Amino acid sequence: MTLTNSDIIDLIALRHDLHRHPEVSGNEAQTAQRIVQEFAPLSPDTLITDLGGHGVAAVFDGSKDGPTVLFRCELDALPIYETGTPAHRSLIDGVGHLCGHDGHMAILMGLARLLSRQRPARGRVVLLFQPAEETGAGAKAVLEDAKFDPVQPDFAFALHNTPGLPLGHVALTSGPVTCASRGLEVQFTGRSAHASQPETGISPMAALAQVMPEMTALSHGTTQDPDFALVTVTHAQMGEPAFGIAPGDARLFVTLRTLTDDRMADLCEQGLTLLKTACEPHGLGFTHAFHDVFLHSENDAEATAIATAALDALNIPHDATGLPWRPSEDFGRFGHNARAAMLFLGAGHGHAALHNPDYDFPDDLIPTGTGIFHRIARDLLG
Incomplete structure (x- = not known):
């Protein structure tokens, strides 16, 4: 199962809408509400809101027992004035989605569409829209929130777009991957x-x-x-x-x-x-x-092998280029209680760097990221 052309058009439109209305860490109330609205027609089995602040988690259950697999993206934007001139440029002066979290959210909503059409055969998938990633406060708040206890994952996966890598190429390895x-x-x-x-x-x-x-x-x-x-x-x-x-x-x-x-x-x-x-x-x-x-993020060997197999099945090129990554990422805490792996998805050579004022997420990565996550979920849960 893959996204339809109509899906991709909708997801790009969602990404552009999120880009126009960025909110900084801890203030993602409207962004979270927009995500909740997107879930309404998809009927997840459980929808958790106000998680660790403004976090949202949607759960899609399988019909048989099995592991819980979490896929995480981020809600927050940066307190940086956007200088780029796309038609969907930020409407909030001094705030912009200049790290690509708008694109990461669109990818997870793409996965939600596929799961709404065909639930996993077993276990369950948790789609987490995490608050306050940019300050390093969000993952801790989510994990300490009692509402998260019932959906503690066995596996956790995330991705981050990476300017400088060829478009659609993935960097992946086991061991430490972010500082x-x-x-x-x-x-x-x-x-x-x-x-x-x-x-x-x-x-x-x-x-x-x-x-x-x-x-x-x-x-x-x-x-x-x-x-x-x-x-x-x-x-x-x-x-x-x-x-x-x-x-x-x-x-x-x-x-x-x-x-x-x-x-x-x-x-x-x-x-x-x-x-x-x-x-x-x-x-x-x-x-x-x-x-x-x-905290540093460390890719578990088993989770990395699962992600690698998914990339191979999709014929997506991958290697360990650029890893470990010098920047930090608020994903490491999820690896303390789950087998976790983060992938780094190339945004293209010559693309504006993360946190640059003219950065904009490449829309072409939405179906690619969705496909990777969906293949991981299918391989683990059927």
């Missing part, structure tokens, strides 16, 4: 002073100037190296924009990135040690907090 990352926010606390008497205060200048290059020097290797680490200073602010005040405080944002969660724990400890060493000689205090915490 762990988190934002480290540091607040330095000293004492301000008159600019003519800086010695009467405690300035964060020396510590800030010392710690920024020391932090970035913790970077190591590439994602092919198990010890990979990347530290990126993304924001620094010190004192007030005035000429009469010597600064007494500062703020620093740093993004930490590693191949695995264990390596992330080591990198966090190294970073905090550098901060302590830089601040103590100056009598400077500091506090820290972590934000946007993403």
